[in-house]
Amino acid sequence: MVKNILLFDIDGTLLSSAGAGKDALEKGMASKFGVKHIVDGLSLSGRTDKAILHDLLKLHGIEHNDESYQTMIKAYLEHLPECLKNVQGKILPGIKQMLDELKSKGDCAVGLLTGNLRAGAKIKLSHFHIFDHFQFGGFGDHHLDRDDVAREALAEIHARIDKDFDRAKVWVLGDTPLDIKCARAIGAKVLAVATGWHTTKELESHRPDLVFEDLTDFEMVLERIFA
Ligand SMILES: [Mg+2]
Numbered sequence: 001m002v003k004n005i006l007l008f009d010i011d012g013t014l015l016s017s018a019g020a021g022k023d024a025l026e027k028g029m030a031s032k033f034g035v036k037h038i039v040d041g042l043s044l045s046g047r048t049d050k051a052i053l054h055d056l057l058k059l060h061g062i063e064h065n066d067e068s069y070q071t072m073i074k075a076y077l078e079h080l081p082e083c084l085k086n087v088q089g090k091i092l093p094g095i096k097q098m099l100d101e102l103k104s105k106g107d108c109a110v111g112l113l114t115g116n117l118r119a120g121a122k123i124k125l126s127h128f129h130i131f132d133h134f135q136f137g138g139f140g141d142h143h144l145d146r147d148d149v150a151r152e153a154l155a156e157i158h159a160r161i162d163k164d165f166d167r168a169k170v171w172v173l174g175d176t177p178l179d180i181k182c183a184r185a186i187g188a189k190v191l192a193v194a195t196g197w198h199t200t201k202e203l204e205s206h207r208p209d210l211v212f213e214d215l216t217d218f219e220m221v222l223e224r225i226f227a
Pocket residue numbers: 009010011012013046174175176196
C-alpha cells in the first residue's frame with residue numbers, strides 16, 4: 001500500500017544539467033529559425049517548457065502557432081542528448097541515495113512534477129541513469145502555468161493510486177518559488193531545496209513546509225517528510 005507520494009522537480013532539484021537545456025534551445029533556434037543567440041531576459045526558473053518556448057518564439061519575432069511550436073519542440077529534443085554529453089552536468093547531492101532508499105522502502109510512490117516536456121524529462125533522467133525511479137508525473141507539454149502541471153500530476157495520482165489519497169501525504173520537492181506555489185495549488189506539502197537558482201532565505205519567504213540547503217543528509221530529510 002502506498003503511504004506517501006513524492007513528486008520531484010527535475011532541474012535544480014534532481015540534477016544540474018549545466019545549461020544543456022538552454023544550449024539545446026539555442027541550437028534549435030539556430031537550425032530552424034536562423035537565430036544565432038537567444039536574447040537575454042528569457043525567464044527559465046521553474047517555468048514550463050511550453051511557456052518558455054512560447055516566450056522564446058515571441059522574443060525573436062517568430063509567429064507562435066502550432067507549427068512553429070512543434071518545430072521547436074522537435075529541434076530542442078533532437079539537440080538535447082548531444083548537449084547533455086557536451087557539458088559537465090551532475091546529479092545533485094543525496095539524490096541517488098534518496099531514490100534508492102525510497103525504492104527499497106516499497107511504500108512510497110515516486111513521480112515527477114516538472115516543467116520539462118515529457119520526452120525532455122526522459123532524455124535528461126536517462127542521461128543520469130535515474131529515469132526508472134519515476135512511475136508517473138505531470139509535465140510541461142500542455143501547460144503554461146506550473147499549477148496546471150501539479151493538477152496533471154494529481155490527476156495521475158487519482159487515476160493510478162487512489163482517488164481519495166490524503167494530500168497531506170503528497171510532497172512536492174522543488175527548487176523555486178513556483179514549485180512551492182504549485183504544491184499549494186493542489187493542497188500538497190512542499191520541500192524546497194536551494195540547489196537550484198534560489199537561496200534558502202528566498203525560498204523560506206514563500207513558506208515551504210521544509211527547506212534545506214541540499215539533500216546530502218537524505219535519511220534525516222526523509223525522516224522529516226515521513227514524520
Ligand atoms: Mg527546478
